Amino acid sequence: MHLLAVGLNHTTAPVSLREKVAFPLDSLGQAVAAARSWFGETEGAPSEAAILSTCNRTELYAAGALSGVDEAIDKTAHFLADYHRLPYAELRPFLYALPQDNAVRHAFRVASGLDSMVLGEPQILGQMKDAVRHAEAVGGLGTYLHQMFQRTFAVAKEVRTTTDIGAHSVSMAAAAVRLSQRIFDTLTGQHVLFIGAGEMIELCATHFAAQNPKSLTVANRTLARGETLAHRFSGTAICLADLPSQLAKFDIVISCTASSLPIIGLGLVERAVKERRRKPIFMVDLAVPRDIEEEVGRLDDVFLYTVDDLGAVVQTGMENRQAAVSQAETIIETRVQSFMHWIDNRAVVPVIQELHETGEHLRTAELERARKMLARGDDVDAVLEALSKGLTAKFLHGSQQALHHAQGDERARLATLLPQLFRTRR
Template structure:
């Protein structure tokens, strides 16, 4: 069994590539099934192959446990080819940006991700919820088996331990707070600005919370479903509009923050050019947190537009990093201990088939000797003689294999067997 993680994140790949490899939320289940089918080609059994996919604005990762012939390197290569094939990308274009983590490195990575150690915002809590969602989707698609189920259960337990026993989340600056800080560089007072949020998901809710604290002049939610937009806007004393109204309404807003699950840009260059003209070139601050991006990258070239992507927020969120280094070291120590514990469990799983076979063989021997004893009793043999024969027969059958192995072995192999057998049979030398 090869346990592995293959993916890319904000440290290994630019947003222009991450958006090509992102999995829309409504396609995760289908992608998990496709991954298992991909692994199930050839000698591997689809029933035993496992897969889970985590896809956020900062990362896309495929976790797998499979039995692909050729060992862990072949499994990693197959997984990387799956990501390229699924997204119709040239393998040579994608491969340099992928990290490939086998066995305990995959486990360590999952523990670190869930604990917030691998995030753009060190210690941020959103990733744990995103990982739990990914696991639920994988389970619903039949992607979780013995190994990934156990790994993710331990992942969540480790994340809880890290967050409750360390200060890894202390002093952190969220993406939402960073967006507010950047906006304040453009506009002296956000209280004088009209703010538009596009989408109604968790990230938009966080951003709206931070901007609402600055008491903007107006706050608007644009969403494909008006009812959901209105529900969110009501919390911040704002109002909602439909996405279809954006072309006519965009010019009204000084600050625009977008984060939807759309696979295509919602705001194009032409739409923004018309808005800037209508605003008589008054500056517009735009933040695109979505992956794939909601705002065409060409918009950033306009003189009166300040466009920031999720990657552009990276530097701003490093504030307070020094204060968290002690917590990081403590968290890493916890994770390392839990990784070794999980790998010990993995090793123990390797002998399960051997133990099962041993039990089945022993049971067959026991039943054969028991049947022989019953026949003797049926013939009227004395019960003490039958029990004596039964015990001797069982002993002889169980010792036959070890005795033969010891007799046939030579040199160092015989010495190892001679040292091992007393431990197996708990005898004194």
């Protein structure tokens, strides 16, 4: 059984590529089924698969009779290219592949927040649980991935409860506030718009509300959900459809939706800038795929930042987290070795089962022979003697034959091993 993790993330690929291979949450199950079907068309197909897709990464986890690392990367690149209708050559250079214990270690580190743009951020654990739930719903998980992910969640919990890995982290939301303060000396006079109503927007709203802006507004496709979030911060809500007529009112715009296409185009922002008479707009696009067209960032008086742009800001204070990182890595390494030991034990299960079946077959045959002897009136002691000798002879036959036919080093190894196998405690 082979384990493998193949993908790209914020350290290997820019957001412009990551958004092209992102899978919406509601299509993860379909994507997992497609991946298993795709790999199943070639020799060495993975029997288990799960896909993790976030703003920072898209990764395929697989378990099965997998091929080599390079071939696995090629297959994954072709799958992603075919699924998203992209050129293979555009994806291949950005993909990494991690086999066996490296795949397990990677999963543990990702869930624990050690591989995130924001070190120690907690959202990734929930995203991984969502990915596993969708994979399980379409039959993507078997014995190995199920066990790996259950241990992944346990490790993440252990890291977060026994280390300070998240205590000094600077979240994307806090980084957005910091960047906005470079444009506006104070946020107390600014009008802030949040587009979307998910977990990241809620986190951003919490941070910005603490700065006491002049107004706070939530724009969402579902007005009721937007109102629920806005009321928590004494704000107001508007429908996303009203954005064209409302955008010019806002000084700060934070967007993070699950839209597969941009919802704020160049023309819309150009009109807003003109209406604002060149008063600057600070915009943060936390979505992948992006909510705001890239060309918007070229406009004068518009300061547009993406997920990747916030990366440098969230790295501040790294020295305060090194002790926690070292402690977390130690925990993870111990748990990786434990899981690989479980994998090794699983590998001998078929052998043990075959030995049990063979032994049971021999036992049954000798028992039947003994019953026939008893039925014809043979002496009980003689029957028991024959039974014990018959069982012993049959159990030793295979080992004796192997030793007899072996030569050289193989015979020497068997001569050392076989007495250990048949040694019993006294």
